[in-house]
Amino acid sequence: MELEKRLEKWDALFEELRKVVEEFLPTVEKSIKEVTNKVSELEQRMSVFEKELADIRMQTTEKSQNVEDIKNSFLSVVEDLNNSLNAEISNLRNELYNQIDELKKNISDVGVSSPGVDLEDLKNLEKEIDEVRGLIVKLSKELEQFRNQMVEKHRIIREKKVEGKSPRIL
Amino acid sequence: MGEAEKAEINEPKAESETKSESNVVPVGIKVGSQRTVIAKGNDIFIIETCVKEKENPITGEKDYVIGNEAAELYGDEAVYMLRGGLPGNEEEAELLKIFLTRVASEYGIPENTYVTYGIPSTEAEEGVNLFKKVVSQVPLGWVGKEVWNDSFLSALALPEGLGMLDKTFVVINAGSTTTDVVAVRRGEIVFSMVTGEVSGDIVDRWIKNEIMNETRGAVNIDLSTARSYKEKYANLKEWKSVQETVQLFDKGLYSFRIDEAVNKPVERYLDSLVDFLTLEFLPSLAEFNFKMYKKALESEFILAGGMAEIPGLKEKFATKISDALGVAITVRCPESPLTASARGALLISSLRVKQ
Structure with missing residues (x-):
């Protein structure tokens, strides 16, 4: 009797074990396989992302360099433009002064050789010419100021400091 | 003395006691492209940061008119020597040196001072080096000098102070x-x-x-x-x-x-x-x-x-x-935002003098 009971018990255990082996283990194996596949898939995607990130990093570095280059070339263009503008204005100013001096000389000649000419009008003309001369000088100064300001402004268009540091400089 | 704008600032009592103990005068100076602000004791001086060079018609010697007087008399002809708060080259540094030397004399700032300067944050090493050179040559801050970021100093001018x-x-x-x-x-x-x-x-x-x-x-x-x-x-x-x-x-x-x-x-x-x-x-x-x-x-x-x-x-x-x-x-x-940097700088100098 006792032996039968023990055998029954062993049979029941064997049945359970058979269930585990036939049903549970395959399920576990299947899950493991799925997880393994997913992991390798994720690893592949990760390496793709890493590659893309490296590319983006390189592009960003290139672009920053490009921006820097563009900024520098823009600055030099502005500088050249300012220099040529200044030179042009200087030339025009000198030419105008020469012409004013010549005109003045002619006016005084006219005054002497044609006493009938209205001297009042000539004096007014001379006054206007002097005013124009003054305006040109003022304009030159303003342009010089503006040039200095713009060159300086573009030099410090963007300055970024990204280190944590003490507010004490020296 | 040139034109000066004076304002009251609150000072802790201990500072006046300390000043009497030693003769060192704490001073705060904010050097700006447009204006320089000096805080000394209860006085605040706001000075245009400009210089006009002129020639003495009799002796032919070079002389300089500085600050508010130069701005008033010469307008746009006065030279504002700083760019972004710092000198950009040796010439501008020289003008800054002349400016600060004359300011010290015209506004009665003695040599036995502890001076804290406020300047902008910048990557321009050349500007900072030129500034350092200038402050080592002017007759100010012979007891000690420091240079701080002026924006940070403005925050110290708030009631919380340090x-x-x-x-x-x-x-x-x-x-x-x-x-x-x-x-x-x-x-x-x-x-x-x-x-x-x-x-x-x-x-x-x-x-x-x-x-x-x-x-x-x-x-x-x-x-x-x-x-x-x-x-x-x-x-x-x-x-x-x-x-x-x-x-x-x-x-x-x-x-x-x-x-x-x-x-x-x-x-x-x-x-x-x-x-x-x-x-x-x-x-x-x-x-x-x-x-x-x-x-x-x-x-x-x-x-x-x-x-x-x-x-x-x-x-x-x-x-x-x-x-x-x-x-x-x-x-x-801060109260009077224009002068806040200089007042913050004065706080630092006062602390150093107390120490």
């Missing part, structure tokens, strides 16, 4: 040639940006252009006049109609409104400032240090510098930046 060293905050130093923004965490500058695109002198140019447009070219003021209009009439709290009259060649007396010509550029400046903060500074800060960015949005924004003196600017700035960021931002201003 208590600000325990706080996290953002300082927006709205100056004449640059706007300097620094994010500070417990006495350390975590991140800073400087821009020349948003500044007081651009506002001056806009005002000049507005007046030219309004008067159809009849009135062409210079930049220093534009600046004085801005300082006198800019008011974002209450917009009052202000008429100006000039004598025009061939037209006689001519009247025009300057309130619109002044306040519109200031509003435009404010929009640019908010854009700079929300579209450039804060995104860059977020990219660099996200934790600090989040902390900054919860902390105080301190508005300092000459532009912050405009009535109503602080309130309008607070509204605009809160709207732009979608969070309520607390904006504070």
Whole structure:
């Protein structure tokens, strides 16, 4: 009797074990396989992302360099433009002064050789010419100021400091 | 002595006791492209940072007129030697040296001083080196000298004083040639940006252009006049109609409104400032240090510098930046934002003298 009971018990255990082996283990194996596949898939995607990130990093570095280059070339263009503008204005100013001096000389000649000419009008003309001369000088100064300001402004268009540091400089 | 603007500042009693114990005088100096502010004891001197070289007609010797006198007498002919708050070359450094030497003598600042200087944050090593060279040569600060970031110093001018060293905050130093923004965490500058695109002198140019447009070219003021209009009439709290009259060649007396010509550029400046903060500074800060960015949005924004003196600017700035960021931002201003840097510098010098 006792032996039968023990055998029954062993049979029941064997049945359970058979269930585990036939049903549970395959399920576990299947899950493991799925997880393994997913992991390798994720690893592949990760390496793709890493590659893309490296590319983006390189592009960003290139672009920053490009921006820097563009900024520098823009600055030099502005500088050249300012220099040529200044030179042009200087030339025009000198030419105008020469012409004013010549005109003045002619006016005084006219005054002497044609006493009938209205001297009042000539004096007014001379006054206007002097005013124009003054305006040109003022304009030159303003342009010089503006040039200095713009060159300086573009030099410090963007300055970024990204280190944590003490507010004490020296 | 040249023209000087004096203001009362509160000093702890201990400092006057200390001053009497030793003869060392603590001084704070904020050197700016447009104005230099000196804080010494209870006095504040605001001086135009300019120099005019002239020749003595009798002796032929070179002489210099400096500061407010030079600006008043010579207008746009006076040379403002600094760019972005620092000398750019040896020539400008030499002019700065002459300026500071004469300022020391004209404003009675003795040699036995401990001087703290405030200068802008900058990557320009050359400028900082030239500045260092100048301060070592002028007859000031012979007991000791230090150079600090001027935006940070502005924050020390708040009632908390040195208590600000325990706080996290953002300082927006709205100056004449640059706007300097620094994010500070417990006495350390975590991140800073400087821009020349948003500044007081651009506002001056806009005002000049507005007046030219309004008067159809009849009135062409210079930049220093534009600046004085801005300082006198800019008011974002209450917009009052202000008429100006000039004598025009061939037209006689001519009247025009300057309130619109002044306040519109200031509003435009404010929009640019908010854009700079929300579209450039804060995104860059977020990219660099996200934790600090989040902390900054919860902390105080301190508005300092000459532009912050405009009535109503602080309130309008607070509204605009809160709207732009979608969070309520607390904006504070030290009393007299123009002189805050120098007063913060004086606090440091006083501390050193006490020590």
